[in-house]
Amino acid sequence: MRRIFKLLVISILVLLVIIITRALLHTPETSSLQETVDYSLDEDLMLAHLSESIRFKTISHENSQGLNAGAFDNFQAWVSQTYSQLHQTLELKMFNGTMLYKWVGTDPTLKPILLTGHYDVVPIIPGTESLWQQPPFSGTIDDGFVWGRGALDDKSGVIGILEATSYLIAGGYQPKRTIYLSFGHDEEIGGAKGAGLVADYLEASEVQLAWSLDEGSFLLDGFLPGVDKLVATVNVAEKGSTTLQIVGKGAGGHSSMPPSQTAVGVLAEAITKLEENPMSGELDGLALAMFDTTSREMPFTLKILFANRWLFSGLIEAMLAKDPATNAMLRTTTAPTMLSASVKTNVLAIEAIATVNFRVHPRDTIGSIVDHVSAVVENNNVEVRPMAWDGFGLGQPASEVSSWESKGYQNIEQSVKNIYGNVIVAPGLMVAASDSRHYGRVADNAYRFNPFPLTRDQLAGFHGTNERIGTDDFVRGVKVYIRILELGSNQ
Ligand SMILES: [Zn+2]
Incomplete structure (x- = not known):
């Protein structure tokens, strides 16, 4: 009896030692630290551009009633004027309101990459306008934030990509890999007439992308229990x-x-x-x-x-x-x-x-x-x-799961760490939908990530009230886009 008890105590002790040792060894990979990279940008001008972009009421309604086509036309004209050097350097092809820019690389044997976002936004729920601290289409810059519909979803993505590309063009940068930029006009209603047609076009032109980067998760601040660092979840699949x-x-x-x-x-x-x-x-x-x-x-x-x-x-x-x-x-x-x-x-x-x-x-x-x-x-x-659903027959299956060991993923991970320093980068699953449901079929890997920090407080702004992005956060995100374009088009 005594021997059995002794054996039991020893077994429990051994088990505890194993459990605790494994927990002690469960530490971050040390290779994850990266050098810091910085760019000097005209921050006020970039923020003014984001603010201006929010003032275009590019609203996607569930049915085409109430569509303000003029707002979409005006936004496109504004892009070509505001980013005139980009507009002159890159080739533009229109798919209804969706803009596809092509920046031809020096090495045609390399598969191109695509950076994409959408500039349509969801409406303000009638009756909630007064709950906004700043009018939803004012683009007001106040209290360290740019306010308004689209500040997070997804005009900051679109303007961020435009600013980053313009910066590189102004500096005389030449990509090795061809870069496509796509700015969707109908993502919030399924993307069939924008991203869907762009994907058809790329497929018909036999363009297979090495990878694409679309809106998705953010650098999450305070979402995971006990984790103080920012967690950049790069979504590699969507439900x-x-x-x-x-x-x-x-x-x-x-x-x-x-x-x-x-x-x-x-x-x-x-x-x-x-x-x-x-x-x-x-x-x-x-x-x-x-x-x-x-x-x-x-x-x-x-x-x-x-x-x-x-x-x-x-x-x-x-x-x-x-x-x-x-x-x-x-x-x-x-x-x-x-x-x-x-x-x-x-x-x-x-x-x-x-x-x-x-x-x-x-x-x-x-x-x-x-x-x-x-x-x-x-x-x-x-x-x-x-039930037939939104033009997708019986529904939309989950996307393929892209690799989180690919060169493209590593480029994104490295870029985030170059700019933000000591943050966590991990693959994630997108629980909402994005235009990548279309781009997935023309890309070896499709990633979904916005390089901006996001707190739980800001989360309510998505399709809700008081949507806003931190001014410093937007600036850092643009730097990540620059780095992604550099690494992605050169490796
Ligand atoms: Zn979106």
């Missing part, structure tokens, strides 16, 4: 989207003599089952690479978990699943969004319908989601109906 209707069926009739279970009751039960049985998700592939990199900077208690996934994977996954933001990285998400049933208070519904939106993780397909849902809600009185 897809599909929508299903779940239909509960009943006999209908007068509400004075209802059956024990109505169509609404059937539907409610089905939705509850769906919420209780999410698509499976685990910490693997891309999410694993991201958390492996970032957890090396976390407090010791969290390091113990992430350094010992062989023991704690269940615990880690349960922890990540609790937070909607990290849960979305692990799995295809299930979101019931719309409901309808009877049209009158005293009429029983024959069909009660829930619309459920799924954001497709790269490991799943639209088919595997339909199978999962059908199995979970299985009942003779429940029907699962696929």
